[in-house]
Amino acid sequence: MVDRVLNVEDMSVKYPGRGGLITVVDQVSLSVDAGKSLVIAGESGSGKSMICQALLGIVPGAGQVSGTRMDWRGKNLLELDEAGWRSVRGSEIAMVFQDPTAALNPLITVGSQIIDVIRTHRRCSRSEAKNRAIESLELAGFSEPAQQLRRYPSELSGGMRQRVAIALALCCEPSLIIADEATSNLDVSIQAKIVTLLHELKDKLGLALIFVTHDLGLASEIGGDLLVMYAGSMVEYGPVQSVLDNPSHPYTIGLLQSAPTLHSTRDNPLKPIPGQPPRPGTIGTGAPFVERCPVAVQGVCDRKRPTWTRVGAGHQVACHRFALDKEGGSL
Amino acid sequence: MTPIIDAKNITKVFGASRSPHAARALNDVSVDVYPGETVGVVGESGSGKTTLARIMIGIESATKGQVYKDGHLLESRVDWRNLRLNVQYVFQDPFTALCPTMRIGAALAEPLSVHKKCPASERLGRVSEMLKKVGLHPDMARRLPVQLSGGQRQRVSLARALMLEPSVLICDEIVSGLDVSVQAQVLQLLVDLQKDLGISIVFISHDLRVIRYLCDRVYVMYKGEVVEQGKTGPIFENPSHQYTKNLLASIPGARHDKSTPVVQVTS
């Protein structure tokens, strides 16, 4: 039986701007099952962090979240009040922020911060909480976890702060962890440890995981589904391996081609996708990628927003070119 | 040839050395950078890379050891201030590097006005140009840092460091939060800067693929020490230290193949 813990349909995030609302996340639909993972990749500024923050009710500034549904284990996140959010945040859904420094209080030791979080959500003694804190730090890859308790965030390296943030997310045993570039500051060996840990938590405890990364090699290790975002919109969605083996959106293909490998040197230059992403609020009625697309269909891609076309089992792409080629229609 | 920056036998101990918790972050580390070259620094988390960079530009002082610029020992505050005119450091953490209340345009123009680099009338144009170079729209100049995504902030910090046309650029994990296409664009920008202006780059990163692509030489750090150094190609093809071997084996691409188990480092 699949236990669909999170089910989101047509979620948007908008900001008031000159001349009306500016859409930064445009009708995103996604779901995650217990024990499964969803990787979100995509262009810088495409709305990945916004999606994560919307799922925790912490969109920054004047952002407005709307959608047809945002169901979390029988609760409707769209209707939660502040007290309702407090009971979800941290204990049911925990997030590792892209910016670990902002997530930590610089004036409080690492130990006290983790212990406080544990005791806010779980009824337990201080010493029990302390043991739990040490355990979480160890899980997050610290070889001397107890020694970190007394330290202040400023005494830690960038990667150590990131691991403290991971420990904070783990400490209350949430059912869903949202990790926003949570390992991007870590060297590959510690990254590998954390990926292994996340797999264990998924398999043993049924943890659901949303993992934001720009590293597609890492995405394939996390597994599950992959959502590719471009300029606030979903452009491709499907099982990670299927998307990587059979990338079907020109943006996804461009991403895969611009990744450096261990064999890249300056003599064979990387191939970034030419041009710039559109600014939020300037996307026309056509496909968001149309201006940079090497295979855009004149008169189609610049006019109409593409809808989903099936690529394979559970794998879909929002691309006119793909749809036309699949139909066998030539232009 | 004299190195443009030469950090010699640097040791750094944090906290009072009498304290039982005094931590030795760097132990007798030497790193030199020659004009026009790109030097990579890789190493495990907490191995002292950021501390080393901070010492090289004088925002942290070494417990032991010296830093030379073009062969001159840096001693006085004036020496360090002059150094910081042509050695720029792009912080690992773009969130704290930018003043939260200052608009992006003002933040980029600030170094120009502080150092009186160009007439006020030209500043705006220089800011727009630099934003474009790092792949951002000139409209971003009107925004506040909180209104940017992580990768956008990272590029603003790089743009700010480049405003003064430094002769040495120290980059601390500056591409770690960028999607690979923007990352390729930024790396290409660095390669071009080097070709056109002959600047030297110190590139701190945990991403070996990026280091391989960009760097002439590489230093591998482990627990506060340099454990291996040399030309990038030979080190990658034939690593001698176990830590380097582990690093190379655990690259996500290398792990990509499902049949190879995830490599664990034994500590």
Ligand SMILES: Nc1ncnc2c1ncn2[C@@H]1O[C@H](COP(=O)(O)OP(=O)(O)OP(=O)(O)O)[C@@H](O)[C@H]1O
């Ligand atoms: N407070 C805000 N007000 C208005 N726009 C904002 C605000 N914060 C972010 N944005 C914009 O919303 C868009 C999406 O931002 P988001 O942080 O979700 O991007 P991201 O996909 O996480 O990118 P990155 O990979 O660079 O972290 C960006 O274009 C950004 O400039």
Ligand SMILES: Nc1ncnc2c1ncn2[C@@H]1O[C@H](COP(=O)(O)OP(=O)(O)OP(=O)(O)O)[C@@H](O)[C@H]1O
């Ligand atoms: N202000 C400080 N006080 C005490 N210890 C510190 C301080 N700054 C750094 N350290 C310690 O020095 C060591 C090296 O830190 P540094 O930030 O240089 O590591 P790094 O190699 O940059 O790691 P990362 O890849 O995680 O950024 C770490 O053990 C850290 O805890």
Ligand SMILES: [Mg+2]
């Ligand atoms: Mg982000």
Ligand SMILES: [Mg+2]
């Ligand atoms: Mg660092």
